[in-house]
Amino acid sequence: xxxxxxxxxxxxxxxxxxxxxxxxxDDETTTAVAEALRVGYRSIDTAAIYGNxxxxxxxxxxxxxxxxxxxxxxxxxxxxxxxxxxxxxxxxTLAKLGLEQLDLYLIHWPAPALxxxxxxxxxxxxxxxxxxxxxxxxxxxxxxxxxxxxxxxxVVPAVNQVELHPxxxxxxxxxxxxxxxxxxxxxxxxxxxxxxxxxxxxxxAQHHGVSPAQVVLRWHLQQGRIVIPKSVTASRIAExxxxxxxxxxxxxxxxxxxxxxxxxxxxxxxxxxx
Ligand code: NDP
Numbered sequence: 001x002x003x004x005x006x007x008x009x010x011x012x013x014x015x016x017x018x019x020x021x022x023x024x025x026d027d028e029t030t031t032a033v034a035e036a037l038r039v040g041y042r043s044i045d046t047a048a049i050y051g052n053x054x055x056x057x058x059x060x061x062x063x064x065x066x067x068x069x070x071x072x073x074x075x076x077x078x079x080x081x082x083x084x085x086x087x088x089x090x091x092x093t094l095a096k097l098g099l100e101q102l103d104l105y106l107i108h109w110p111a112p113a114l115x116x117x118x119x120x121x122x123x124x125x126x127x128x129x130x131x132x133x134x135x136x137x138x139x140x141x142x143x144x145x146x147x148x149x150x151x152x153x154x155v156v157p158a159v160n161q162v163e164l165h166p167x168x169x170x171x172x173x174x175x176x177x178x179x180x181x182x183x184x185x186x187x188x189x190x191x192x193x194x195x196x197x198x199x200x201x202x203x204x205a206q207h208h209g210v211s212p213a214q215v216v217l218r219w220h221l222q223q224g225r226i227v228i229p230k231s232v233t234a235s236r237i238a239e240x241x242x243x244x245x246x247x248x249x250x251x252x253x254x255x256x257x258x259x260x261x262x263x264x265x266x267x268x269x270x271x272x273x274x
Contacts, residue, residue, distance in 0.1 A: 001244040003042065006226055008158040009181040012135045014104065015071055016221055017241065018043030020187070020230035021052055029055030030062075032232045037063045039238045045161075045228040046097075047075035047108055048089060053096035061098055072099060075108035075139060076124075078274060081116035086123035090132070101131070106161055107138045110145040113273040117145065118152045125155050137161065139187070140269040143176035150180060159183045164225065165191035166201070166216060166256050167263030185226035188265060190216055195263075200255045208246045217243045219256045 005013040019036040021029050021044065029052035033044055037059065046056045053074060060070065074097065080089035090105060105124055110117045117138075124136040137159030138149070150156055160177050164170045164186035177184045195201060196212040205212045213229070217240060220227045229240040248256075266272075 003040070003244075004221075006183050006224070008135050008183055009156060010135055010158055012103070012158065014135070014159070014183070014226060015041075015043040016226050017041070017217070017243065018045050018071065018073070018226070018228040019237070020045045020228035021056060022047070022050055022187075022230055024050070024052055024055075024230070024232055026052040026055040028232060030058045032237070033059035034063065035234050035237050036241075037065060039241050041237075041241055042069055043071040043073070043103075043228070045073045047077065047106075048080070048093055049075070049077040049108065053093055057097040057099065067099070071103040072097065073104040073106065074102055075106040076120060077108055078111045078114065081107070081111060081114055081120040083119045083123045086120045087126070090123070090127055094132075101133060103134045104159060105133045105136050106159065107141075109140045109272055110138070110142070110269055111273040112145065112270060118149060121149055121153050121155075125153065128155060135159070137182070140266075140272070141173075142269050143172055145269070146176050146180060146182070156180055157182050159185050159226070161185040161187055161226075161228075163188055163264060163266050164220075165189055165263075166195045166198070166219065166259035167191050167261050168265070169257070169260045183226060184224075185228065186220050187228065189220055189227040189229050191263065192265060194265070195259060198259060200259060204248065204252045204255065207252075208248075210246060211239055213240055214243050214246075215248070216256070218246065218248050219253060222248055222253060
């Protein structure tokens, strides 16, 4: 079964299920991404700060998969925010990945105390206008950051990638994204494993004969979100890709909705400027 796509607000198709590589050392990244590509993932999510764009690029080059069949995302880090520095950071990211164009480039955090995300966004708009990226977006933007960005710029972000899992459902951000036609992409979609032993998740998994991770990913996908689970374990890489052969009922979706407990694992975007 092929992975469904989400049509972004500029018409670009993005796979709804991709593969994340946060916290994977560069040398291990090539092996993990190669395995992901082998089992069928075509979308890879990296970032300059992960220090593994070179490893991702190596796996892409060695895969033999046509560039047009891949969807590659990276992100500009906080210390590179600003117009000129973002243009330089983008060149560096492309060089490390060995690519001439990304599919999606994101502002990694709003870092509001820096007060540079509007300038940074203008650089992304420039890169987009020059045809050097297919879509631009943001990450960890709260509704107020989105409102300000949209009021002060031309291009509405295509994607907002935010922490989102059953324990932290980020509903106000999803509502703001929807209101602006911005696709919601869930980072830490499995809460880094923290929700996988929850009795409600285990009960649904047992009912369908699937794993807890598959239940959680299915819950995201059935609600139209983009997900990018990470694993360095071959069996889990395959398991997380095999999530299209069953459907959760409305009652099961509601049961997972009930797991919200303000369980944020990362920093709050209003406060993180590092
Ligand atoms: P995930 O929610 O994807 O969880 C990853 C963890 O869960 C790893 O410890 C992994 O273990 C484990 N795991 C994966 N699959 C399974 C499974 N089937 N069963 C049991 N355990 C499993 O967390 P991440 O924080 O990595 O988020 C995913 C991606 O989101 C990142 O890789 C990154 O691309 C992006 N991200 C973006 C952020 C941002 O600020 N924009 C912040 C954080 C993440 P193992 O690897 O050992 O198999």
